[in-house]
Each structure stands twice: as C-alpha cells, then as structure tokens.
Amino acid sequence: MPRAATGEPLAYLLAVLTTMPGCTAGRWPHYKRNGYGWLRIDGRHVAAHVAVCTWYHGPRPEGQQVRHLCGLGHLGCFSPGCLTWGTAKDNAADRVEHGNQPSGNAKLRLEQAVEIRRRYAAGGVTQQALGAEYGVSKYIVWAIVHNHYWKEQP
Numbered sequence: 499m500p501r502a503a504t505g506e507p508l509a510y511l512l513a514v515l516t517t518m519p520g521c522t523a524g525r526w527p528h529y530k531r532n533g534y535g536w537l538r539i540d541g542r543h544v545a546a547h548v549a550v551c552t553w554y555h556g557p558r559p560e561g562q563q564v565r566h567l568c569g570l571g572h573l574g575c576f577s578p579g580c581l582t583w584g585t586a587k588d589n590a591a592d593r594v595e596h597g598n599q600p601s602g603n604a605k606l607r608l609e610q611a612v613e614i615r616r617r618y619a620a621g622g623v624t625q626q627a628l629g630a631e632y633g634v635s636k637y638i639v640w641a642i643v644h645n646h647y648w649k650e651q652p
Contacts, residue, residue, distance in 0.1 A: 506528065507535070507536075507537035507546075510527065510528065511535075511537060511546055511549070511576070514576075515550065520577065521568050521570060521577050521579075521580055522574075522576050522577040522580075523574060523575040523577075525574070526546060526574045526576065530574060530631055532605070532632065532633035533571075533572045533573060533574050533610070533633075534546065534574055535547070535574050535576060537549070546574070547564050547566070547574075547575065547576045548564055549576075550576045550578055551564045551578075551581040551582070551583065553578075554581070555578075555582060555583060558583060559583055561585065562583040562585055563583070563584065563585070563586060563589055564582075564584075565592055566581060566592065567581070567582060567592070568580035569595070569596025572607060572610070605632075606634060606638075606642075610632060611642045614628050614632065614643065615642060615643055618639070619643075624636075625639040626639075
C-alpha cells in the first residue's frame with residue numbers, strides 16, 4: 499500500500515466521523531496492522547479506534563482498553579457508537595460472544611484466512627503484501643493459500 503500524504507489519514511478519519519453513520523468496519527484505506535487502521539497524531543502513531551474512543555469517550559481509564567461492541571474490531575471498525583472502554587476481561591467476553599475468539603496462538607481468524615485466499619486468487623496482490631496487511635509473514639499467507647492452514651475451508 500502506498501504511503502499516505504501527511505495528514506491524509508487524519509483528514510479521512512474526521513470526514514468519515516462527520517458523514518458516515520453506522521459501523522465503519524473495513525473502510526480504513528490507509529496503513530493497517532493486524533486489521534486496525536493507524537495514523538499519526540502529533541507525531542505519534544495511534545490506532546484509529548483508540549483515537550476515536552478517546553475523542554468521544556474521554557481519556558483511557560487506567561487498566562482499560564478499547565472494546566468493539568459491534569464485534570468487528572478485527573475488521574478495523576472505528577465508529578464511535580461501536581467503541582467503549584473496558585477491561586481485558588470485558589474484551590475477552592466480547593470476543594467469545596461475537597465468535598471472534600481465536601484458538602491457541604492463531605494470529606488470524608477463519609474469516610481472515612478465507613479473505614486472504616479470495617483476494618490472492620483474484621490476483622493483483624502479492625502474498626508479501628497480504629502478509630504485511632494482516633500482520634503475518636508471506637510464508638503464513640503461502641500456507642493459507644495452499645491449504646496448509648485453515649484446511650477446513652475451500
């Protein structure tokens with residue numbers, strides 16, 4: 499993904515928050531790491547969902563993290579109505595409730611593996627680029643594409 503111009507991700511975030519109602523999952527067009535959108539604010543890299551939760555719900559209480567009430571945090575949701583502060587225990591319960599609990603040490607969920615297979619099969623994207631986007635190595639992407647991982651899916 500090409501590098502965004504300075505200030506472009508922040509301008510996008512502000513525009514989306516003022517014009518787009520509802521959940522914003524999957525709509526972040528700039529740099530992503532592990533499915534989450536990132537931007538620079540005051541010279542620091544900040545996850546988009548953390549910035550939005552802070553703007554709308556105040557500073558992060560000690561020992562708390564962002565919860566995605568919509569269950570679509572793994573798809574990069576940054577909608578203020580979907581976000582709130584909560585404990586790690588709250589977040590874990592949310593993942594179980596929404597069916598997003600990874601098994602073992604998996605970095606990816608089943609739906610992400612299916613999406614990787616689909617996008618690679620469609621062409622126009624390399625395994626290395628997909629790996630960078632999803633926060634895994636190109637070898638993990640290769641294993642997913644060749645059904646060595648997540649074999650239960652075609």
